[in-house]
Amino acid sequence: MPKVSAVDMPDLPKGKLPEHLEVQRTRVVCKPDAPIHTEPIHYSGAFASMGVDNGVTLESFCKNFKIEVVELTEDTMEFDMIGIDASLANAFRRILIAEVPTMAIDKVYMVNNTTVIPDEVLAHRLGLIPLNADPRLFEYLSEHDTLNERNTIVFKLAASCKKGSPRLTVKSDQLKWLPGGSEVPMESTNPSAKPRTYTSFSCSQDSLPEFANKPLGVQHQDVLIDKLGPGQAIEFEAHALKGIGKVHAKWSPVATTWYRMLPEIILLKELKGADAEKLVKKCPVNVFDIEDVGKGDKKAVVANPRACTLCRECIRGVNEPQVELRRAKDHFIFKIESTGALPPEVLFTEAVKILEDKCDRGEDGVQALESVHLLLNFIIKAVIFGIKRAPWLDPMSMEKETFDDINEIELSSLLFKVWNN
């Protein structure tokens, strides 16, 4: 390539980044040994000399942000979250795992246990059984609270295996909800005192309108609790409380939740014949395919980039690179697997509300917090619209005056401040 003096180089078109910088800005490039360009470029003036504004305004965020629901079942949801920074996507993931509350068994009063499983192991197993109880209808138990119908769910289980009978399997469907509260009497030193139990319910939970038509119970009926041999028995009462996964994993509302950046596979040159077939065979998840180009010629094409697991088989051990593996920095394939207490789409909107609540508790300027509120509200609306498969929401039709007021604010720096508070 002939050498060109810097002064003779052609001017770059204003307002557009050259391709290599655009790739650096928007993509992570996966090389055989390690990925490069992994850092997001947040500084709004990073490309100011080329006339490109790298800032984020609320208006531009709303214009570019999209949620596309790919799969939605009772317990799982996969959706594409497009036009968002990794820090926000990761905040939602962490909140989903550790901060969205659920109800879980926390205390077990063992009346009898002659099975081979020790009391503490059994109590731990019981804590991990997902409960069919909407945590939004309950309150947290604080230090000075008594166990009442608003903060506790009581279950009991009694089973025994007669001598000479085959082994008895005890499953979660045998946990019986006690809407009236505990039935286990508390020990008292005064024999003439009125017997008390471990809860102080003022009314039966099934008389409350929210539980009248939806009895509380376990989410899955077939979770194995214990196996009783002939002559063995088990009897206990279990109290479920509201909590969050940060305190104990049993309160996490998700089996797991994760995201990955959208894969982008670029063929750097046309591969035909044997070379094309060799490439197709290398990929274990069939990202590539062979396309007939006529006259008996065949070439390799990228058929299913979304399936790429980044195993790097296609870029390993080649002298001349044939393929470039990229990941879009602002496009996340997000998956939520709920344990069942709340549907996955509700879990996500709850996570967004929790983040909004955290912003309220931040100490930054009021205007910054207002912007973040709007942004998070927009995300909730986008999820709901994505789920309903409605035509895409026109952000400018929403609360226009408020958008006009603040659309000059650079959200990236505001969010950065909020995260750091």
Ligand code: SF4
């Ligand atoms: S990285 Fe692995 S999964 Fe992805 S395209 Fe290459 S061979 Fe296929």
